[in-house]
Amino acid sequence: GGFEVVTAANPSPYTLAGTNTYLIGRSGETVVIDPGPEDPSHVARVLDRSGASGRRVALILVSHGHSDHLGAADRLARETGAPVRRWGAGANPLRDEELLPTDDGGVRVLYTPGHAQDHAVFYWIGPAVLFSGDLLLGTGTVQVTPPGGSMRHYLRSLERVAALPLTLIAPGHGPVIRNPRMRIAEYLAHRRDRERQVLEALAAGPRSVEDLADAIYAGLDPRLRGAAEGTVLAHLEKLVAEGRVRRVGGNFAPA
Structure with a gap:
């Protein structure tokens, strides 16, 4: 149930230390979650990290269409030939509850609008890890601003992931969350x-x-x-x- 993280060099008050790009295994290949901003040096680091373990990138997943998560997708796809999958766009959009094959039981796609209308999270079943995109962040709170953002949907999405068995949350920005249940409860209480x-x-x-x-x-x-x-x-x-x-x-x- 191990994953690797490559943090992009795009720090700001909104992106914290930068966008986290995650790599997980799929029978000798790599699945990339949130390719990150359009920055050739970030893409090169992601490819190096994958290549270091002798794995080729076979699938690129995107939590939502904001440029700090989606920006690198085209370049990474061009360099690897891997398909890009996200909610509501592309040749093969993600489907709610879809199970994507990966090592350790696969990754379940959960549609979680709120921060953005096209937001999905990725629940890695075996290790019970949630790749949360911008549904939850490692520190601070998430931006939920109309017209793209909806507080009603956002709270419903938080409640949806609160029901999952979780060991860790691997967020789109900031450090890994090691007390997932408490953190989700804090987010709900804060709102x-x-x-x-x-x-x-x-x-x-x-x-x-x-x-x-x-x-x-x-x-x-x-x-x-x-x-x-x-x-x-x-x-x-x-x-x-x-x-x-x-x-x-x-x-x-x-x-």
Whole structure:
């Protein structure tokens, strides 16, 4: 149940240390999960790592279509001849619950929209490892911002993976998560807290997204301000869909 990780040189407040590209075995071949950003030196490192064990890359899996995960897919496919598979795109899109043959029992595809509409995770059955893409990160929380992101779908996706037997989560960014059950519970609790903060702030009267972001994310790194406003909007859209909040012009108020 061993996997290897090659971290791309694309650090940022959003990508943490960089995108994690994972390599697992399939009868003497390599399956690559999340090829990473369009960076020839990263692709070369992935090929070196695979080649060092005498394995050719036979399949490329992508968790979602954001460029820090998908960018290298075409180049890696050209250099290896391996097919690229992802949700909702390409010649052979991934299917929910599909079992992909690999060593140690295969990898199950689970559709987990929320961070992105085309997001899937890969559950390695034998070792009970979840390759989580951007559903969960090694540190901090995930960006869920409309229009591509949906808080309602995101929470449902977290609940879906919470039901899996897990030993480890291998995230799209950041270190491996060794307490998966606790971490998923923390993620769910964090979103419930944010939702409560939004509702409490609205109790005082109609508020704009900007007002709410000021109230909830005081003292935030300005580089993350866009994400903060997007996250507030994602919570509001969920609450509107549930009939708990209504739009009043450009503002939001309790329903």
